Amino acid sequence: MPIVVQKYGGTSVADAERIRAVAARAVTTQKSGNDVVVVVSAMGKSTDELITLASEVTPNSHPREMDMLLTAGERISMALLAMAIEDHGIGSMSLTGSQAGILTTEEHGHAEIIGIRGDRVREGLAEGKVVIVAGFQGFSPETRDVTTLGRGGSDATAVALAATLQADVCEIYTDVDGVFTADPRLVPGAKKLKEISFEEMLEMAAAGAGVLMARSVEFGRRYNVPIHVRSSFHGGVGTWVKEETMEEAIIRGVAHDVSEAKVTVHGVPDSPGLAAQLFEPLAEAGVSVDMIVQNVSRDGVTDISFTVARSELNTAETVAKLAADAIGAAGVDVDHNIAKVSLVGAGMKDELGIAGKMFRILSDHGVNIEMISTSPIRISCVVRGDDVAAAVQGLHDGFALGEES
Amino acid sequence: MPIVVQKYGGTSVADAERIRAVAARAVTTQKSGNDVVVVVSAMGKSTDELITLASEVTPNSHPREMDMLLTAGERISMALLAMAIEDHGIGSMSLTGSQAGILTTEEHGHAEIIGIRGDRVREGLAEGKVVIVAGFQGFSPETRDVTTLGRGGSDATAVALAATLQADVCEIYTDVDGVFTADPRLVPGAKKLKEISFEEMLEMAAAGAGVLMARSVEFGRRYNVPIHVRSSFHGGVGTWVKEETMEEAIIRGVAHDVSEAKVTVHGVPDSPGLAAQLFEPLAEAGVSVDMIVQNVSRDGVTDISFTVARSELNTAETVAKLAADAIGAAGVDVDHNIAKVSLVGAGMKDELGIAGKMFRILSDHGVNIEMISTSPIRISCVVRGDDVAAAVQGLHDGFALGEES
Numbered sequence: 003m004p005i006v007v008q009k010y011g012g013t014s015v016a017d018a019e020r021i022r023a024v025a026a027r028a029v030t031t032q033k034s035g036n037d038v039v040v041v042v043s044a045m046g047k048s049t050d051e052l053i054t055l056a057s058e059v060t061p062n063s064h065p066r067e068m069d070m071l072l073t074a075g076e077r078i079s080m081a082l083l084a085m086a087i088e089d090h091g092i093g094s095m096s097l098t099g100s101q102a103g104i105l106t107t108e109e110h111g112h113a114e115i116i117g118i119r120g121d122r123v124r125e126g127l128a129e130g131k132v133v134i135v136a137g138f139q140g141f142s143p144e145t146r147d148v149t150t151l152g153r154g155g156s157d158a159t160a161v162a163l164a165a166t167l168q169a170d171v172c173e174i175y176t177d178v179d180g181v182f183t184a185d186p187r188l189v190p191g192a193k194k195l196k197e198i199s200f201e202e203m204l205e206m207a208a209a210g211a212g213v214l215m216a217r218s219v220e221f222g223r224r225y226n227v228p229i230h231v232r233s234s235f236h237g238g239v240g241t242w243v244k245e246e247t248m249e250e251a252i253i254r255g256v257a258h259d260v261s262e263a264k265v266t267v268h269g270v271p272d273s274p275g276l277a278a279q280l281f282e283p284l285a286e287a288g289v290s291v292d293m294i295v296q297n298v299s300r301d302g303v304t305d306i307s308f309t310v311a312r313s314e315l316n317t318a319e320t321v322a323k324l325a326a327d328a329i330g331a332a333g334v335d336v337d338h339n340i341a342k343v344s345l346v347g348a349g350m351k352d353e354l355g356i357a358g359k360m361f362r363i364l365s366d367h368g369v370n371i372e373m374i375s376t377s378p379i380r381i382s383c384v385v386r387g388d389d390v391a392a393a394v395q396g397l398h399d400g401f402a403l404g405e406e407s
Numbered sequence: 408m409p410i411v412v413q414k415y416g417g418t419s420v421a422d423a424e425r426i427r428a429v430a431a432r433a434v435t436t437q438k439s440g441n442d443v444v445v446v447v448s449a450m451g452k453s454t455d456e457l458i459t460l461a462s463e464v465t466p467n468s469h470p471r472e473m474d475m476l477l478t479a480g481e482r483i484s485m486a487l488l489a490m491a492i493e494d495h496g497i498g499s500m501s502l503t504g505s506q507a508g509i510l511t512t513e514e515h516g517h518a519e520i521i522g523i524r525g526d527r528v529r530e531g532l533a534e535g536k537v538v539i540v541a542g543f544q545g546f547s548p549e550t551r552d553v554t555t556l557g558r559g560g561s562d563a564t565a566v567a568l569a570a571t572l573q574a575d576v577c578e579i580y581t582d583v584d585g586v587f588t589a590d591p592r593l594v595p596g597a598k599k600l601k602e603i604s605f606e607e608m609l610e611m612a613a614a615g616a617g618v619l620m621a622r623s624v625e626f627g628r629r630y631n632v633p634i635h636v637r638s639s640f641h642g643g644v645g646t647w648v649k650e651e652t653m654e655e656a657i658i659r660g661v662a663h664d665v666s667e668a669k670v671t672v673h674g675v676p677d678s679p680g681l682a683a684q685l686f687e688p689l690a691e692a693g694v695s696v697d698m699i700v701q702n703v704s705r706d707g708v709t710d711i712s713f714t715v716a717r718s719e720l721n722t723a724e725t726v727a728k729l730a731a732d733a734i735g736a737a738g739v740d741v742d743h744n745i746a747k748v749s750l751v752g753a754g755m756k757d758e759l760g761i762a763g764k765m766f767r768i769l770s771d772h773g774v775n776i777e778m779i780s781t782s783p784i785r786i787s788c789v790v791r792g793d794d795v796a797a798a799v800q801g802l803h804d805g806f807a808l809g810e811e812s
Contacts, residue, residue: 056487060493062493084469096472
């Protein structure tokens, strides 16, 4: 029998009525002839409420106990969902991350899935049950403690579980209709994509398209699990993320990211090993660097710019200043007001002139380019933060992404 | 090192401030030179809130999922408590019933503890940690599912854990100062007992003294774990429940119970086996019968009266009527308006005339006795519900229980 893994986020199970709606959809999917596993997040804002509760008790960080606390959230939503499914006369069973055998590393708050046993999930399916699995949580075999997976964790649970069960599809139910050619809030004419390849989706996610986190797409790619991103409100067909797409688009979409800031180290002496002396301390400080651009050297010195999440800017600036002193650079500038705009498309690698056309379009819209970075299937430009809407809309129009294909 | 198990109910951990107060007490106990294990209930009304949430989702009973749902409650309180303890610079670790190895039968909602592994509790203590264990919950090795222990479950967890760890004392923190000679709400002059034997406490609990459930006292008696019932508000010395008491009191206290109702089957033919035909079906219907009184036979027929929890009265009446028809009895009466008043004291068994004195006192206060039942250390009378205050006060005065001993 085909196996379908469905994942519902917190908004989809925010109250009793929505929980019954999710139950009805899972039951319908089962009655259509599928084995159904449902991965569920905590209800609505309940995770935030638990975090608030912890902040009332303590100002300090208690990673193990925070995970123990937060995992109460999915426990509530999954038990209620199992009840609502049983009300349809269908057997159901909720399983914690630990019971489902979601094995993780031991880093509390941002554990990585290292394997899935899944015995009880398979047993439940064999008994004809709709099996509910808590998203976002797992179990470290090393410490025997409960862990959480961090941002996008429930999606990761769902895709990894689908890979383990060799599911036919992993359906990610969300509050948008699918993956769009651009963010519809910026571009009213943005078009929902019927399909997108794993590679393109990875680039879109890394470039700021928020609908799926890169870690779950990577799981899907590695184990070839088709992911269907669709609306939890109407259940219509959304966007399929999969290995091969029907047609290789030159440009699949425009993504943008306004969550980053830029750091520039000026007057870096152009000698071997100096870049390492800058970026190694950043990595040690836990700063995740996105784009790095180094200009050609002039008069024996160069400038190095890089982007980081704005939340990590203070750390990055401190570390960069220490490193700049150590290597004899002239100074460090930071810039909060930037945006990254990216074109993504697998067909790009066989097509000449895409970059030139992109730069021309941005220029025509009066958008200045501050940094450029490319991959075989992506071109990203850092622009002024205030220019992001014009840049995205301009590129979307310029590459005719809103037209029916 | 001495081991102290402390149990705190929901009121004691109802908000962040109280959680910090509990943490401070646990830390003080550890610093006084003890290994400390804390058993904790869900915060305040949170269990009720979870039950309400379930009732919004479904009108039906889903025992397994209800236990999954309710066990989120202790998860929250125990994680917060562990954080508050760590804030004192003392290591702490919260453990679910399952992690602590609380093994139970598989009856969801009213499981019985069948054993405790406790390895992780011992490991935590060996590492110098204050170990927190979720009360009320366990794990069925048969089904590998999470279970709850029902009413008084957290006390049972604490005493059973204390028995397993061979703790020196199990401290039950509650919203009263200890065990009293009578309910202070009825008898303003009631006196807090310094100590009471397990047998007396079992009789008091069965007779309606609400401070401790019989199941946890029974655990304490069987494994000889001294229980110290004390106030969570001021932490003063409360009442010790233990094997041997300094002096064997003739009367330890007066207990009363207004939660029961009486069923009378009239005109039962006085032939062998008819009582079984009445009480077997009651047991099969899950009705728990407390007192049973059968009058002497007159003219070949007799009356049988029994008391049940008022919540089970409807079932009891239905079953009793069917049984009455089957055995040719004359009819069934029910009476909602009764109370049970009991005298308890281990010295009673060596003292003549206690029963006679009790009946005389009740009569002097105009209280009519409807049923009588005795054990070696208890005498219980069923009286009119409206007479309960007069009966308890009268007996308390008549046996001089409020005077300094």
